[in-house]
Amino acid sequence: MNKERLLDLYYQMVLIRRVEERGAELYQAGKIGGFMHLYIGQEAVSTGLIAAREPRDRVITAYRDHGVAINCGISANEVMAELLGKVTGTSKGKGGSMHMASVEKNMWGGHAIVGGHLPIASGLALGDQYAGNDNVTICMFGDGATNIGYFHEALNLAKTWNLRVLWVCENNQYGMGTAVERASAVSEIRQKAEGYGMKNERVDGMDVLAVYEASKKAIDYVRTEGKPYMLEIMTYRFRGHSMGDPERYRTLPKPVPNRGWKSYSRMCS
Numbered sequence: 001m002n003k004e005r006l007l008d009l010y011y012q013m014v015l016i017r018r019v020e021e022r023g024a025e026l027y028q029a030g031k032i033g034g035f036m037h038l039y040i041g042q043e044a045v046s047t048g049l050i051a052a053r054e055p056r057d058r059v060i061t062a063y064r065d066h067g068v069a070i071n072c073g074i075s076a077n078e079v080m081a082e083l084l085g086k087v088t089g090t091s092k093g094k095g096g097s098m099h100m101a102s103v104e105k106n107m108w109g110g111h112a113i114v115g116g117h118l119p120i121a122s123g124l125a126l127g128d129q130y131a132g133n134d135n136v137t138i139c140m141f142g143d144g145a146t147n148i149g150y151f152h153e154a155l156n157l158a159k160t161w162n163l164r165v166l167w168v169c170e171n172n173q174y175g176m177g178t179a180v181e182r183a184s185a186v187s188e189i190r191q192k193a194e195g196y197g198m199k200n201e202r203v204d205g206m207d208v209l210a211v212y213e214a215s216k217k218a219i220d221y222v223r224t225e226g227k228p229y230m231l232e233i234m235t236y237r238f239r240g241h242s243m244g245d246p247e248r249y250r251t252l253p254k255p256v257p258n259r260g261w262k263s264y265s266r267m268c269s
Helices: 003-028 043-051 066-071 076-083 118-131 143-147 149-160 208-225 261-268
Strands: 058-060 137-142 165-171 199-204 229-234
Touching (some): 043 066, 043 137, 043 165, 043 208, 043 229, 058 118, 118 137, 137 143, 143 165
Parallel strands (some): 058 137, 137 165
16 A cells, blocks of 8 residues: 555544544534544444455444544535535435435445344345446444344345345444443454354454555455455543443543553453
């Protein structure tokens, strides 16, 4: 990867951070309504992941979607306008924080219902299969979504029908205020893919280049082999689950360069 590409990845991550920080200020000032979930701390995940896709590949995600939208090419102005409920927003101001979308950018939405978009991802991939193309559907979701039925139904169908889906679990180590180990029966979320005979890998999500390399390999596998794949990307959100989170279940470390998710998890446990 050349210097220009590296600087672009850095620019995207900083842009996401600044948009989120400004969004938090406007929310606290009463300018943004509804719920809002910040992506602060997880910027390297979507930046590295989406940099590895081709423009024809679909992206669908959950409600922590502002950063994903920016990485997909939706402008910061459109994202901010959507947060403020303006008609110039990417969803004409009607979607708000949790429903950023752009068919033009192949970004098929943030979705407010936990795990509700996973079967939609299988449906998108099934449509591509019927169309006879090798487009890849990238489906992002949190660790909490892996404990509900949508997750298992969607992965089962993807493997049974050999759909081109890259399942991406953004494991930020908390489902709202509940630590992963208190809610999941397995020590690593990626192990859940084993039950469906699906290839999988765990990646350090605090390292944008590690995410990019793993994502490139996974997308190439899904496209050429015509089979689903699962990535568990380990990350950490520096802010609460949503703007209304009192954050009483952990302490917040000061960001330190060159520390991976294990360091943050240890300091914040």
